[in-house]
Amino acid sequence: MTQSPSRSRRATGRATLADVARLAEVSAMTASRALRGEASVDTALAQRVREAAQKLGYVPDPAARALASQRSSHVAVLIPSLTNMLFVDLLEAAQRALRAAGFETLIGITHYDPAEEEQLVREHLLHRPAGLLLTGLDQTKATRQMIAAHQAPCVYMMETATDPALHSVGFSQREAGAAITRHLLERGRKRIAFAGAQLDPRTLQRMQGWREALAAAGRHDARLEWLDASPSSVGLGARLLEQIAAARPKVDAVLFNNDDLAQGALLAALRLGIAVPQQIAVAGFNDLPQSAYMVPPLTTVKTPRAEVGKRAAEMLLGLIRKEAPAARTVDLGFELMVREST
Secondary structure, eight states: OOOOHHHHHHHHSOOOHHHHHHHHTSOHHHHHHHHTTOTTSOHHHHHHHHHHHHHHTOOOOHHHHHHHHSSOSEEEEEESOSSSHHHHHHHHHHHHHHHHTTOEEEEEEOTTOHHHHHHHHHHHHTTOOSEEEEESSOOOHHHHHHHHHHTOOEEEESSOOOSTTOOEEEOOHHHHHHHHHHHHHHTTOOSEEEEEESOOHHHHHHHHHHHHHHHHTTOOOGGGEEEEOSOOOHHHHHHHHHHHHHHOTTOOEEEESSHHHHHHHHHHHHHHTOOTTTTOEEEOSBOOGGGGGSSSOOBEEEOOHHHHHHHHHHHHHHHHTTOOOSOSEEEOOOEEEOOTTO
C-alpha cells in the first residue's frame, strides 16, 4: 500500500517535500523549485519555503530528485590539482556560486592527465550530474563523446574555446605569455629564456606566446627553452635558475611559467649572489599572493581564476535552466603586474 507523505514522515521520522509545501502553503513543485534556487520563484515565496524547510529539518533526497528529473542535484568539477593555489581559488569561487543555487559540488582531481579525466567523467556521468565544469580543452575524444551522448551541460574553464559547440570561460594563455615577454623586451632584455614545468597544455600555450613575441622581435633562440616535466615547485624553480645561469651565462631574463617557479628562482638568486633585475630579470605567471612580497617583488601575470570559477558556474547554471548564454565563450583577459624583479 502506498503511504501518503504525512504517513511516510511519521514512519521514517523525516520531513518530506510535501510537508514543506504544506507548511509554506505552496505546491510541491513550487517548493522544489524554490529549494533548488530557481530565479523564477518569487523572492518572498522562496524565503517562506526555506523557512518551512528549516523549521521541519527537511533534507532533500538527492536520489529521489535524480529519479524524478533524470538529473541529480550535484555538479562535477574537475581540476588538475589541489596543491596549486590557482585551482583552489577557482574551485572556491565556483562552489560558492553553485551552492547558492542549491547544487552540491563533487570534486575530481585529474593530475593533468586526460586519461584520468576521461575515467572521472565516465564515473560522474553514471550518476547523472546536473552539469560539469572541466579545466582546459585537452580532453580525449572519448570524453567529448561521452559528454555529448549524455547531453550533460558542460563549461570549460581557464581557456577560450574556438569550437562554436563548446562553452568556455577563461583567457588567452598564449597572448598572456606574449604580453609578459614583450614587457621584458621593452625593458631592454635581449636573451630571454623560458623555464617551464609540468608541461600541461596551458604551460605550452604560454611558451608559444613567448616564442611568437621573441620571433617578432628577431630574438627567439630555441636553446633558451628550459623545460622540465616534473611537478612545479619552489625548489624546482631554484634548480632551474641555477642550471640556466650556469649553462647560459648571457641570459638576461627568465620567464617562468608560474609563480612558484619564479619565487624559487628569486630565492636561488639571493643565495648565489645574482642581482635581480640588474643581472637577470625574473618574471612569473598567475600572481600568487606571496609574489608581491618576494625580494624583490615579482613581476607576473595576474590571472582571473576566481572570476573564471564564478562566471563558469553561472554560465553552467544558465545551461542547466535551458537558458542560452549571451556568448558561448567569455574572455576575461589578464593583467600585467609590473614589479621590481624586472
